[in-house]
Amino acid sequence: MTRxxxxxxxxxxxxxxxxxxxxxxxxxxxxxxxxxxxxxxxGLAPDALVGIACRYDASGxxxxxxxANSPRSPEAIGVxxxxxxxxxxxxxxxxxxxxxxxxxEVAACRATFLALGRSAWSAGRWESQAAGEIVVFGWLTAxxxxxxxxxxxxxPLAAVxxxxxxxxRTARAVSQAAIELGPSRWAARLRAQLxxxxxxxxxxxxxxxxxxxxxQLAAAxxxxxxxxxxxxxxxIDCARMPAEQxxxxxxxxxxxxxxxxxxxxxxxxxxxxxxPAEIQAELEHVLDDERLGLCPVVTSAxxxxxxxxxxxxxxxxxxxxxxxxxxxxxxxxRREDIPLLAQQALExxxxxxGKQLAGLVPAAMERLIAYDWPGQWRELDAAxxxxxxxxxxxxxxxxDLPEQLRTGAAQPKSMRQxxxxxxxxxxxxxxxxxxxxxxxxxxxxxxxxxxxxxxxRPRLYRRLVQLGxxxxxxxxxxxx
Numbered sequence: 001m002t003r004x005x006x007x008x009x010x011x012x013x014x015x016x017x018x019x020x021x022x023x024x025x026x027x028x029x030x031x032x033x034x035x036x037x038x039x040x041x042x043g044l045a046p047d048a049l050v051g052i053a054c055r056y057d058a059s060g061x062x063x064x065x066x067x068a069n070s071p072r073s074p075e076a077i078g079v080x081x082x083x084x085x086x087x088x089x090x091x092x093x094x095x096x097x098x099x100x101x102x103x104x105e106v107a108a109c110r111a112t113f114l115a116l117g118r119s120a121w122s123a124g125r126w127e128s129q130a131a132g133e134i135v136v137f138g139w140l141t142a143x144x145x146x147x148x149x150x151x152x153x154x155x156p157l158a159a160v161x162x163x164x165x166x167x168x169r170t171a172r173a174v175s176q177a178a179i180e181l182g183p184s185r186w187a188a189r190l191r192a193q194l195x196x197x198x199x200x201x202x203x204x205x206x207x208x209x210x211x212x213x214x215x216q217l218a219a220a221x222x223x224x225x226x227x228x229x230x231x232x233x234x235x236i237d238c239a240r241m242p243a244e245q246x247x248x249x250x251x252x253x254x255x256x257x258x259x260x261x262x263x264x265x266x267x268x269x270x271x272x273x274x275x276p277a278e279i280q281a282e283l284e285h286v287l288d289d290e291r292l293g294l295c296p297v298v299t300s301a302x303x304x305x306x307x308x309x310x311x312x313x314x315x316x317x318x319x320x321x322x323x324x325x326x327x328x329x330x331x332x333x334r335r336e337d338i339p340l341l342a343q344q345a346l347e348x349x350x351x352x353x354g355k356q357l358a359g360l361v362p363a364a365m366e367r368l369i370a371y372d373w374p375g376q377w378r379e380l381d382a383a384x385x386x387x388x389x390x391x392x393x394x395x396x397x398x399x400d401l402p403e404q405l406r407t408g409a410a411q412p413k414s415m416r417q418x419x420x421x422x423x424x425x426x427x428x429x430x431x432x433x434x435x436x437x438x439x440x441x442x443x444x445x446x447x448x449x450x451x452x453x454x455x456x457r458p459r460l461y462r463r464l465v466q467l468g469x470x471x472x473x474x475x476x477x478x479x480x
Contacts, residue, residue: 020140020141021034021035021037021139021140022037022038022137022140023038023049023081023138024134025081025082025134025136025138027133027134027135029356030052030053030054030353031077033046033050034049042077049077052074052077053074054078054079054081054083054352055351055356056079056082056083056085056162056347056350056358057079057082057356058163058165058166058347059165059178059343059344078352079166080099080166081111082356083113084113084162084358085356085358085394086156086358086394086395087114087115088115088394089394092112092113092115094110094111094113095111095159095163097111097166098167109141109142110141111140112138112139113138115135115136116134156359157339157365158358158359159358161340162347162359164340165340165347168181177217177219177220178213178344178377179213179216179328181340181341182334182336182337183337184337186333186337187334187337193324193326194217194326197324198225200324202295202323203296203320203321203322203323204218204298204324205272205298205299205300205303205322205324205325206218206298206299206328207301207302207303207327207328208327208328208329208376209330210271211375211377211378211379212329212330212376212378213328213376214299215270217328218266218270218299219233221266222265222266222268225266226264231266232263232264233265233266234249234267234294235268236249236267237270238272238273238274238275239270239271243276243278246279253267253289253292253294254282254286254289257289257291257292264293264294265293266294266296267294267295267296268297268298269283269297269299270298271300272299272300272304273302273304273307273312273313277314280313280317281314283317284314298321303322304318304325305319305322330373330376331373331377331380332372335369338368338369338380339365339369341377341380342368342384343359345380345381345384346359346360346384346396349385349388349389350388355388357395358394359395360387360395361397361398364387364395364400367398368380371404386400386401386402387400387402431463434453435460435463438452446460446464
């Protein structure tokens with residue numbers, strides 16, 4: 001006797017009763033369905049998740065930081081459940097996914113994405129005019145605490161970078177300033193200094209070349225110090241505003257102080273080294289008025305102490321403004337941060353329901369790491385905007401980069417000769433670390449470790465030998 005086929009409604013009820021969270025995404029890039037377990041994960045009703053636009057963006061931008069503070073917001077859910085843009089190419093993609101718990105705890109789960117249709121979703125772009133056909137099915141599997149830092153499989157560098165951004169965002173480990181991202185000691189120092197400055201209201205000077213993210217850091221500091229919406233951020237652009245306009249702005253502040261009006265917040269003096277000498281005394285008068293409640297933050301290309309020593313700046317004013325001095329080093333001194341910064345800038349351009357890119361191919365990333373970046377972070381951000389616009393597929397290719405990156409312009413010859421590209425070594429480090437963690441979790445059992453990594457046992461053994469993690473033996477196995 002033949003068994004009757006399962007009807008669609010029976011199948012739906014079956015999925016609804018599964019303990020694992022499941023969901024589906026349609027060809028418009030929106031969540032089309034989720035089961036009860038998935039809705040319970042976010043403390044919402046299933047209908048509340050349907051229609052949420054997915055966005056592959058863990059960039060740490062202001063909007064994403066805002067989402068991290070509201071983990072149940074539609075934007076945050078759309079980021080967490082968004083299928084990686086390379087799902088149509090790969091068919092099945094497995095990723096590690098951090099989820100915020102009540103109380104600030106971050107738990108890890110394994111997210112599996114299965115492509116059900118490829119024609120409606122190509123070149124990293126959702127087809128908004130389509131009829132809403134389901135093209136991706138996803139499900140989440142909880143990982144034990146011991147496995148919280150383990151990746152589910154060997155994944156491309158861009159996916160590793162995306163996971164790092166997502167973990168930082170979920171754990172609220174970074175502020176709104178993208179320039180502080182990265183594994184270098186310079187980035188770590190910048191994060192520590194910014195956190196220390198946020199805990200007090202002392203004047204802060206951000207010192208670094210133009211385009212290095214100084215203004216972005218000043219904005220992040222203001223947001224950290226004054227999280228309420230009523231705090232003001234007054235900006236005086238000392239390099240671009242005429243002297244009379246600056247003088248008028250300071251006069252208004254002096255008047256407000258005399259009237260006992262509090263302007264609690266930040267007074268940002270951008271490019272303060274260009275402040276005319278005759279106005280520096282007037283600024284001192286404004287800063288002496290405690291009734292205003294303004295905390296000065298300045299940006300400068302040179303240390304104010306150096307400017308004071310050379311007679312270009314009032315010594316007393318320099319000491320006041322540079323109570324805390326934070327140096328933002330050029331990108332050429334922190335090249336190991338470039339991959340994460342580039343991934344952040346690229347994902348920030350991904351649009352819900354629109355064009356979404358997964359990252360850069362290794363050859364394109366090599367161009368970024370080798371380039372000298374005379375325009376600093378601002379130039380990198382603009383380059384990623386250009387690449388996002390030019391890319392015809394899911395990944396940024398070398399030909400999608402701006403001309404100066406394709407030709408090596410602004411790259412000193414000595415640097416091209418003396419500094420080898422380290423991307424391959426970085427990838428080997430990532431793979432080696434994943435293999436070590438899998439073997440440790442499996443307690444040396446290669447079959448179990450291979451299952452954790454989503455590969456065959458023979459392939460795992462070959463990579464262990466090739467990477468020096470295992471001594472060659474007579475062990476052999478069937479082909480892949």
